[in-house]
Amino acid sequence: MTAIFYLIAAITVAGGLAAVLLKNLVHCALAVTVAFGGIALLFLSLEAQFAGFVQILVYIGAVAILIVFAILLTRGSDIPKDGVFSKTWLTGVAIAAAVFAVIGYAVINSVNAIPQQDAVPHVTVHDIGLALVGPYVLPLEIVALLLTAATVGAVIVAMHEKGGSE
Amino acid sequence: MTLIQEVNLFTPQTTASAITGVLWLIPALPIVASGCIALFKQPLRRAAVTLSIGSLGISLLIAIAAFAHVLSGWLAGNAVRETVNFTWIRFGSSAVELGWVLDPLSAVMLVMVCFVGLLIFIYSTGYMEHDENFTRFFCFLSLFAGAMLGVVISNSILMLFMCWELVGLTSYLLIGFWYHRPSAAAAAKKAFLTTRVGDIFFLLGIIWLFAQTGTLLFYSHGTGSLEPLALASLLTQHAGLGLTAAGAIGLLIFAGAAGKSGQLPLHVWLPDAMEGPTPVSALIHAATMVAAGVYLIARVYPLMQAGALTGGVTTSLTVVTWVGASTAVFAALIAVAQNDIKRILAYSTVSQLGYMMAGLGMGGVAVGMFHLITHAFFKALLFMGAGSVIHGSHDEQDIRNLGGLKQLMPITFVTYVIGMLALCGFPLFFSGFWSKDAILEAAQHWTVARAPFYMLVCGALLTAFYMTRQVSYVFFGQYRGHGHAHESPRVMTMPLAILAFFAVALGAIGTPAWPWFRAFLDGHAAESLSEPGLFALMATSSLVVLIGLGLGWVVYGNKSPEPEAPDALQVKMPAVWNVLQNKFYIDELYGATIIAFYAWWARVADWLDRRVWGGAVAAVTWLFGLFAKFNRFLDANVVDGTFDKGCEEISTGGGLLASIQSGVVQNYLRILALAVVALVLILFWSSRP
Amino acid sequence: MTPLGGYLLVAALMFAIGLAGALVRRNAIMVLIGIELMLNSANLNFIAFWRYGPHPEALTGMMFAIFSIAVAAAEAAVGLGLVIAIYRHTHTTEIDKINRMKG
Numbered sequence: 001m002t003a004i005f006y007l008i009a010a011i012t013v014a015g016g017l018a019a020v021l022l023k024n025l026v027h028c029a030l031a032v033t034v035a036f037g038g039i040a041l042l043f044l045s046l047e048a049q050f051a052g053f054v055q056i057l058v059y060i061g062a063v064a065i066l067i068v069f070a071i072l073l074t075r076g077s078d079i080p081k082d083g084v085f086s087k088t089w090l091t092g093v094a095i096a097a098a099v100f101a102v103i104g105y106a107v108i109n110s111v112n113a114i115p116q117q118d119a120v121p122h123v124t125v126h127d128i129g130l131a132l133v134g135p136y137v138l139p140l141e142i143v144a145l146l147l148t149a150a151t152v153g154a155v156i157v158a159m160h161e162k163g164g165s166e
Numbered sequence: 167m168t169l170i171q172e173v174n175l176f177t178p179q180t181t182a183s184a185i186t187g188v189l190w191l192i193p194a195l196p197i198v199a200s201g202c203i204a205l206f207k208q209p210l211r212r213a214a215v216t217l218s219i220g221s222l223g224i225s226l227l228i229a230i231a232a233f234a235h236v237l238s239g240w241l242a243g244n245a246v247r248e249t250v251n252f253t254w255i256r257f258g259s260s261a262v263e264l265g266w267v268l269d270p271l272s273a274v275m276l277v278m279v280c281f282v283g284l285l286i287f288i289y290s291t292g293y294m295e296h297d298e299n300f301t302r303f304f305c306f307l308s309l310f311a312g313a314m315l316g317v318v319i320s321n322s323i324l325m326l327f328m329c330w331e332l333v334g335l336t337s338y339l340l341i342g343f344w345y346h347r348p349s350a351a352a353a354a355k356k357a358f359l360t361t362r363v364g365d366i367f368f369l370l371g372i373i374w375l376f377a378q379t380g381t382l383l384f385y386s387h388g389t390g391s392l393e394p395l396a397l398a399s400l401l402t403q404h405a406g407l408g409l410t411a412a413g414a415i416g417l418l419i420f421a422g423a424a425g426k427s428g429q430l431p432l433h434v435w436l437p438d439a440m441e442g443p444t445p446v447s448a449l450i451h452a453a454t455m456v457a458a459g460v461y462l463i464a465r466v467y468p469l470m471q472a473g474a475l476t477g478g479v480t481t482s483l484t485v486v487t488w489v490g491a492s493t494a495v496f497a498a499l500i501a502v503a504q505n506d507i508k509r510i511l512a513y514s515t516v517s518q519l520g521y522m523m524a525g526l527g528m529g530g531v532a533v534g535m536f537h538l539i540t541h542a543f544f545k546a547l548l549f550m551g552a553g554s555v556i557h558g559s560h561d562e563q564d565i566r567n568l569g570g571l572k573q574l575m576p577i578t579f580v581t582y583v584i585g586m587l588a589l590c591g592f593p594l595f596f597s598g599f600w601s602k603d604a605i606l607e608a609a610q611h612w613t614v615a616r617a618p619f620y621m622l623v624c625g626a627l628l629t630a631f632y633m634t635r636q637v638s639y640v641f642f643g644q645y646r647g648h649g650h651a652h653e654s655p656r657v658m659t660m661p662l663a664i665l666a667f668f669a670v671a672l673g674a675i676g677t678p679a680w681p682w683f684r685a686f687l688d689g690h691a692a693e694s695l696s697e698p699g700l701f702a703l704m705a706t707s708s709l710v711v712l713i714g715l716g717l718g719w720v721v722y723g724n725k726s727p728e729p730e731a732p733d734a735l736q737v738k739m740p741a742v743w744n745v746l747q748n749k750f751y752i753d754e755l756y757g758a759t760i761i762a763f764y765a766w767w768a769r770v771a772d773w774l775d776r777r778v779w780g781g782a783v784a785a786v787t788w789l790f791g792l793f794a795k796f797n798r799f800l801d802a803n804v805v806d807g808t809f810d811k812g813c814e815e816i817s818t819g820g821g822l823l824a825s826i827q828s829g830v831v832q833n834y835l836r837i838l839a840l841a842v843v844a845l846v847l848i849l850f851w852s853s854r855p
Numbered sequence: 856m857t858p859l860g861g862y863l864l865v866a867a868l869m870f871a872i873g874l875a876g877a878l879v880r881r882n883a884i885m886v887l888i889g890i891e892l893m894l895n896s897a898n899l900n901f902i903a904f905w906r907y908g909p910h911p912e913a914l915t916g917m918m919f920a921i922f923s924i925a926v927a928a929a930e931a932a933v934g935l936g937l938v939i940a941i942y943r944h945t946h947t948t949e950i951d952k953i954n955r956m957k958g
Contacts, residue, residue: 005858009865016869016892020876025884032888035869039895043920046862046906051920055898058924063891063931070884070935074942080949085879086832092878095839100871102846104864111860114908121911128921131914139918143925150929158936161943829954832886836878 005045012038023084025076026068033064047120050128185228185235186248186268189319192228192276193329195221197312203305214301218308219287225315226280233273240686246270249321249385263382267321270687271531275318275461278539282453282546283311285661289550290445292657293557303343303443310336314454318461322382323372323391326462330368330426333458334361337450341442350441357435364425364432371418375469378403378411384465397472409481412472416482419466420489427459428516429523430493434753436516440508444553447508451515452545457538460522464531479614483527490523491609491618496750498628502635502735503746507552507565510636514589515545517625521605524618529608532684536676537601539683543672544588544598547665551582554654554662555640562647565636566727570645575653579641581662586637588669590630590715593708597673602626603707604676610703623710630714638722646728862903869896883938883948887931894927 015035019028036059043052071077086092132140199221203214239246251265287307294303313336316329335358342354376382379396381389388395403411423429428436436456440447450456463470463486470482494517501513518541526534556563558575572579588598606626609619645651653659676683721734736743745751856864873892876885898920905916942948 005861009861012865013868013872016872019888019892020872020880020885025882028885028888032891035892036895039869039899042862042865042899043902046902048902048905048917048920051898051902051917051924054921054924055895058928059891059895063928066931066935067884067888067891070887070938073939074884074948076882076884076948080881082881082949084881084885086881086951089879092832092836093875095836095843095878096871096875098843099839099874100867102843103867103870106846106850107860107863107867111857111863114859116857116859116907117909117911118907121906123911123914123917127912128914128917131918136918136922139922143922146926147929150933154932154936157933158939827957829957830951831953832878832950835886839874839878 005042008038008041008045012042023079025071029064029067029071032067033060036060036064047123050123050125183235183248185232186250186266188228189232189250189266189268192225192232192280192319193312193315195225195312196308196315200305200308200312203301203308206301206305208298208301211300214304215287215291218304218311219284219291221308222280222284222287222311225311226277226284229273229276229280232268233277236268236270236273237686240270247385249383249387251321251383251386260380262324263322263386264325265321265383265386266319266325267385268319271461271464271535272318274535274539274683274687276315278542279311279314279318279454282542282665283314283449285664286445286449286453286546286550287311289448289553289658289661290443292655293445293553294443297443299343303340306336306339306343307445307449310340310450310455314458317458321384321386321390323375323384323466324382326465327368327372330422330458330462331365333455334358334365334426337361337439337455340446340450341439343442343446347441353435353438353441357439360432360435361425364422367418368422368425371415371422374411374418375415378415392466392468397468400469401473410473412469413481416466416470416472416480417485419469420463420482420486423459423462423523424489425459426462427456427519427523428493429459429489429520430496433493433497433516434756437509437512437749440506440512444508444549444556447512448546448549448553451512452549453542456515456519457522457542460519460526460534460538463523463526464535467526467531479612484614485527487524487527487612487614487618490520490525490527491621493517493520494524494625495520495621495628498625498632500746500749501632502628503733503743505565505733506563507555507568507636507640508549508563510565510632511545511548511552514548514629514633517629518545518589521602521622521625524622525605525608528612528618529605530688532681532687533604533608535687536604536683540588540597540601540669540672540676543665544585544596544669547581547585547662547669548589550658550662550665551578551585554578554658555582557658558654559647559651560649565639566730567647568640568645569643569647570641571651572641574645574651577653577659578662581659581666582641583637584666584669586633590633590711591626591707592711592715593704595670595673597669597671597676599707599711600673600676603704606707607700607703610699623707626707626710627714627717630711631718634715634718635722638719638725642723643725643727857907859903859907862907863900866896866899866903869893869899881949881951883941883950883953884935886950887934887938890934891927891931894923898923 012035015031015033015038018031019035022028022031036055040052040055040060043049043055196218199217203217206214236246247267247269249265249267251263253261254264255262287304290303290307294300297303310333313329313332317326317333320326320329338354338358341357342350344350345354372382375391378400379391381391381396383390384392386393390396397412400412400415401410405411405414407414409417425432436451439451442450470486471480474480474483497513497517497520501510501517504510504513518537522534522537522541525537555568555571555575555578558578559568559571562568584596588596591599591602593599606619606622609622612618725734727734733743736747748754870893873889873896875889876892877889880886880889901916901920901923905911905914905920908916938948941953945953947953
């Protein structure tokens, strides 16, 4: 548990907290980008370089931008009169706390029983590529299909109602 | 010498030939024709007439062929009796058997019924021309003809009974043909019920015969009920009152014949049956149906004659003779005082049937059957002549309103007189003389008593008297009717002429010089009978006839009394006249006793049915109604109430549950997360060691 | 506390924070942001177990995480498209106002 780990963890958690607590939606979007970055750094610290860079590319490079666009298109920057938190926010926080308690308890109780291997895995992109077209070729193809469907679906859903291309 | 002795019997032939195989067509064709006509509409007259006359014509041809076959057998010295029997229903070890027989008796009867029937059918096309129910008439006529022919050919007593009943039904339909007339409907009902009384005894006789002999067939290669084996067994059984089983069964069967043939206590239906159209009277009440009773006795003659003492006398035959003789005189007396042209002929028929029965009882099958054959021809002729008179004088039936038709309807007059002389038994030239003489001969030699002979002679005198009365009222004097009387069309007078010819010619088959008919029926060679008493008897009967004719002419001849004036005889003996005219008050007697009792019994039964059984049913119904009301109460309040309450509760609960769906997605998410927590806790708890 | 345990706890914390955001914030886009945080924490779990668990050469955890990222991206696209479409109809992104599907 090095100091680097604690630092990155702190950044990530702070980003997440900020994302959830800030009033301005655009600030929230930026905060969540920080959280994504923190997660990417955590991936890198776990020797999952490929996953970390994919995380940066996809989440920060696409999902966060998408969120910003959506905020833009839905006038999210205006702060509503009734406040950003629901009237029953305490119940929600309690539920989330319960979930954290349960999972935390599970982790703490069992983590010492899991055999850990400390050797650093050497995984190259070449290996990942071979795995993708080898054992994981089916998920690969299905994900391709899924992405196509999602693209088409998103276009249709978000299209203006008069039909045809705008 | 007795006349029932079997002389030089021929060799019996019993194997069925080809003609016997198709004998069943004779009754079947008219019945099928009747069925087809029943489906026609009323205007299809030509088709109906073609079918019925055609079918009866074909039946006549087959009957002639059958007769020729039997005749050729007789000429070759064989006594033909061929049967075709078959089993209809089998139950256990017994079976219901039907079949038909071809022997001289049935052959002769077949030809007579078909021929006379055919002539009457042709006559009817003219007589019923103006009636709108023409096709229905021919349907019933054909059905009747088929049924009568069935009675004639049947070899099984059950089949005979079935056809017998069918004959009764069709006579009901035909007597009540003009059913909208209350008198016709009542007459039909009376005919049916009276013959029914006789038929009940007949049925009892059939059942007893079947129980005793075990077979329904008359002739069946030795096992039939009329064959010696069965008759012997019947004679050994005693049935009380000094009768053997054979005698008792014979009497029961005679009761049935008495109903159909109008013998003394059961004669009441026959005069009323004149309500039917004249061809019906001619066919049914002259030639065929009433002859069915005589034919039945002739058919079961071996049974009637079983255990005969000398002279062929048995108890049953004695009863037959007495009943016949009494009927002959009784009816002749009544006929003297009647004024309806057909009613006179009706009573004459009853009287002649009495003659036939007496002939059967005293003289045997041939004597009775000979008179039946000759009577069929001249009585049908007389009825059809009366029909011609009625038709020509525009439906006038009272003889007091007729007269002078000798000039206006010459053909009818000539043929009618021929028939009348045949009926009276005018000497030598007319068939009635020979047939009646045969009966009188048999009566003269009857060993039991002499009284029937005197009764029959008396009847002959009366017959001549009343027929002369009728002829002088109708044909002589002045025409007292309304409108213009005219001769009938040729289609009606042709049959009259043909029948008149036969009324004369048929006598030839039964003269003592050549008793062909008796020889043919009994199955032996024809030998002329010569007896000293024969000529004396012929002279006596001729004298009696002439006295009767003379008396009638003296009292009524050629005078033309006013319609309202009392009858000449009535003036001389009014009390006797009244009794005779009211038919000895027999109808009134029956009305006061039997019918009154029956009406009372019907009322009792009605009360029983309505109050007692009806009350019981009403009580049960009321109980059920109560039960139904209770059920409805339960259903509406308890069942429905519970159900409705339950539904309400469910609805409310559903409403409560539905409020969980707030529509706010976040709430759903919260519940999801809670559920996940709960699930994990459960997993923890369940995996505890 | 092993290193694996640390990573797992961080992931659990991130998950709870994301869940809280999804349950508490009124804006629909905030719910989606919370969901993205939850997905990320799950990915972190996968990678942590891949690194510290047996057979890392089988690349199972890595593959799972990569595919999960791909699917999450697609789902984010569609979800945000839906939010935009709903905004066009109801002119609001507050989810407690969009309750027409209530029972």
